[in-house]
Amino acid sequence: MIQSFVITGFLGVGKTTMLLNTVKKYFSDRKVAIVVNEFGDIGVDGNILSNVYSEVLEISEGCICCQLAQEFESGVIEIMNKYNPEIIFVETSGASEPFPIFLSLQNLGIAVEGVICVVDAKNMHSYIDNSTAKYQIGGSNIIVLNKTDLVTDIELAIVKQNVIAIKEEYNIKNNLTGKMIFDRYVVDYAQQGLLNKEVFEGVYRVDDIIGLANEYQQNDHTTRASITQKVAYLKENIEFSDVDAILNSLPKSIYRVKGVVKTTDVPNPIVINYSFGDVSFEELDSYTQPSIMIFIGENIDKDVNDLVAQFDYLNLPLFKVKK
Ligand SMILES: Nc1nc2c(ncn2[C@@H]2O[C@H](COP(=O)(O)OP(=O)(O)OP(=O)(O)O)[C@@H](O)[C@H]2O)c(=O)[nH]1
Numbered sequence: 423m424i425q426s427f428v429i430t431g432f433l434g435v436g437k438t439t440m441l442l443n444t445v446k447k448y449f450s451d452r453k454v455a456i457v458v459n460e461f462g463d464i465g466v467d468g469n470i471l472s473n474v475y476s477e478v479l480e481i482s483e484g485c486i487c488c489q490l491a492q493e494f495e496s497g498v499i500e501i502m503n504k505y506n507p508e509i510i511f512v513e514t515s516g517a518s519e520p521f522p523i524f525l526s527l528q529n530l531g532i533a534v535e536g537v538i539c540v541v542d543a544k545n546m547h548s549y550i551d552n553s554t555a556k557y558q559i560g561g562s563n564i565i566v567l568n569k570t571d572l573v574t575d576i577e578l579a580i581v582k583q584n585v586i587a588i589k590e591e592y593n594i595k596n597n598l599t600g601k602m603i604f605d606r607y608v609v610d611y612a613q614q615g616l617l618n619k620e621v622f623e624g625v626y627r628v629d630d631i632i633g634l635a636n637e638y639q640q641n642d643h644t645t646r647a648s649i650t651q652k653v654a655y656l657k658e659n660i661e662f663s664d665v666d667a668i669l670n671s672l673p674k675s676i677y678r679v680k681g682v683v684k685t686t687d688v689p690n691p692i693v694i695n696y697s698f699g700d701v702s703f704e705e706l707d708s709y710t711q712p713s714i715m716i717f718i719g720e721n722i723d724k725d726v727n728d729l730v731a732q733f734d735y736l737n738l739p740l741f742k743v744k745k
């Protein structure tokens with residue numbers, strides 16, 4: 423039976439980083455396939471992951487837990503047929519809920535060994551009022567407090583308390599029996615998404631809940647979420663300092679920026695990763711598409727328009743972006 427792990431967690435918490443670091447460290451002797459779904463019309467993570475792994479399936483332009491459930495299942499079947507993987511990792515978008523994905527995998531006859539929810543220990547307080555973030559914790563059985571390098575021990579202890587309180591409240595139940603789906607869970611810590619290996623050892627396996635799939639009410643949570651995204655293109659290659667200038671001018675409503683940008687002063691394309699004020703850059707070996715920046719946040723349309731008006735090298739597409 424093929425094994426799988428679902429990796430969930432809010433926008434920018436470190437899911438892709440976990441895939442890059444942990445999977446390489448612990449699963450390099452296994453045939454691994456990765457499915458990645460991003461919040462946004464265009465995927466940045468797919469490009470990053472494809473630079474490291476060859477078997478990456480990217481599903482963007484929607485959410486695999488609701489609108490794209492069908493596409494997700496056919497994508498997984500395709501990846502099974504093509505690569506015959508031993509283990510599949512699914513990175514859900516930061517705006518998805520994990521349980522429907524868990525059910526889809528079980529329906530396809532794939533063993534879900536764990537639903538991992540990555541939590542940003544530094545920035546959790548900024549996003550935890552979002553109901554999707556709470557359902558992500560409730561629908562997981564391995565909760566990882568990541569970015570521990572950015573908090574003190576006391577702050578970390580508080581985050582853990584808050585996470586446990588949310589878990590108790592949002593822990594998913596079987597509606598028919600009232601019983602918890604995951605009767606136990608672990609809370610672990612990570613830096614750069616690097617987990618302890620024991621977390622992956624299958625001890626949390628959940629069997630025999632396939633029947634639930636039929637009763638589960640599909641819930642299009644995107645209708646109640648106010649998170650939106652907007653893509654901007656770069657008209658020309660800019661200087662690296664221009665990227666900084668944009669990031670330093672972001673309004674509070676924009677809390678996540680991802681992008682790949684070609685600059686005049688760095689040889690390789692640069693991946694921009696900004697979440698809640700923290701920023702990192704990384705060079706990418708290969709990237710053949712146009713330079714883009716994706717802005718994500720709460721009702722950001724006007725704020726992105728203002729930003730684009732401020733920086734004349736940013737350009738909004740005239741039509742909705744298609745891959
Ligand atoms: N300081 C610090 N930064 C981290 C850590 N883990 C991840 N990051 C940074 O956090 C940012 C977001 O990481 P990603 O792995 O892209 O987050 P994600 O959850 O995949 O984001 P989305 O897919 O957009 O929801 C990047 O700049 C990472 O380098 C960590 O443990 N410590």
Ligand SMILES: [Mg+2]
Nearest residue numbers: 437438467513
């Ligand atoms: Mg990601």
